Amino acid sequence: MSSSDVRSSSTYEITELHAEADFEKLLSPDGRISICGFGSLLSERSARSSFPELTDFRVARLNGFQRVFAHVAPIFFERGIAKPETKIPAFLERELEFRFLAVLPETLDGKPFDNPSVICARYSDEKFFRIRCKGNKDVYFQLYGRYGIDKIWRDDILPCRAYLRHCALAAKNLSDEAYNNFLDHTFLGDRTTTIRQYLATTGSGIMEEEPPESLKTRYGG
Template identity: 60%
Template structure:
């Protein structure tokens, strides 16, 4: 039995689902019905707030689709985090744009953040009418989801419906890591509070996660550009023209023209050559 209802909770549209299927055959049909209604009712993405929300997105064989839009555009890089990923492929996602607004604590730990120039940002995405981004999609086992949630907890988790490059909606929704705010993160996700959370980055003087006044980490940006280029001209040009600085005006193509593209020749440190090697 499926009960599917559209509602608004805390200003966010969401889909509430009760999914009960006592047999395998019923499970398959119920899931197909759910995904059908999910696709036609999802004019806005649905927030994934609990582990059980991710469970609903799992395919009958226990896999969950993940969207990659930055470093995960590279399958080699994606496999450093998800070594058992399956079915890596290209897709597009309508209604979102990429932004360099997430302060990457990882960059500080590995010595590739530049605090003098504020080149410390990683990518995120946010809803934006009229924008479309080319992304990568792959599947991971649902047993990997708890570790994924913990690793990416600074992000807002959304369920979205990607499309093939020729515009056909995917059968299964996918998980997207989207922009969050510090206020929401510390209210809903970070039980230890701001003081304890930032202790892990104390020596780097990080006091805010989400910022509009920072610039891309050079090693990370180089990797993302090379990864997009490896997927073909459409993905490459889409990355350059539909990825923005925190001002939401300057595209990465314009930014590269302004700062000079010589840094594209800079190699990542040995510890990151696989993960950020393009």
Template identity: 55%
Template structure:
């Protein structure tokens, strides 16, 4: 146990002074290339050859971005343009409908209706939508993967997903409603995230009449002060007991079973959602797409979850 605990000591860039990395407001985005893919071949051959050739030449695009720095004033203004932050339960009241229902955006495991119902048994109106000017990033440590024994500390495959603003990006999401009475449990379960009120659009391009909540990137400084109210005891209960001293990082990789689950869930939604997930979900470097990453690590999609987690991580 001591060896396991010691192995959980994390080091990375100083997230205390980084609300968001500068690259989140990107000016260009990759273009998905929709094609029908064989069941066991999840990647375009040309993209795979390109990535593997760079790897053979000694150049890896899996390195951390070297120019991480604080947001400037313009970036902060753009961030506020996209959304409104919901800091507590009272803020959630502002986006509830007349039936006291709150809309939730799913972008990772909640792309799966099975996973969504396991978390929110009484959810209503599960459907697909699009969230403009956001992208998915594997950039934070998830304690639940450590608790369930599916994180690989040595390889840094310990990350879950969040979203963050990015000009020009669009992600396919799921949307559903939960009752206002479930908001406290939602906040507790998604404790490490910044909650944003956003306006998704339908697949036909029409804005939804009600704003929805999405779990966005936070930062360590605000997490300590806002979520944990400056309490070391609260932080220790959630992260410190695992010797995690930094949550939001750019040098970690997706938890393998979780990534596989998200890819399968996206594929089950259809080709548009599947291609969008592969091409608009990034590692912490904000450069490497999941399509490129899985081209380097195709064995991830061949792994099976342990029996006790097959239903949770089965896509």
């Protein structure tokens, strides 16, 4: 029922991006922007479905952040996989409930990248309603309320099973290091239980579950 959120515990300064003009400042000399993906974007195939002109897909390390499944995502309801029990503007619309940060990832050898990347990070329900919904209850209803969601960011939900499987497979396809990092450094909403622990206990069987036929390609890792 949730997707991943990233919470910063970093001591270095992080720049928040508020408008399209802020993103444009991050463009490389050839007019491209770097996106730092930590969930479904770990899959190159999935990333290309969002960014058809994607180039230079690569693995990076981002320090000072924690990956947590604590976000109710309406797109899972739209795709029929949630259970209640590329262009910059398109990207902004797709990830509306997140806040956007400019961060500087590094290679696995510890070398910082030349240009900052954009990452989606945890927002707050209050700011989402006040800023993104302009304080309009009708806007919130269209985005979330019609699915019975009254709170977006929470600690009492479990990951959408098809989405978690997809992210885990995507990490595994990248490398053993990426896969182990995902399992051991990604947490449930309680921020205590790792994904490895979850898959070995109450989440057992998730990796054997096939997504709906319509999503087998997109959510196949």
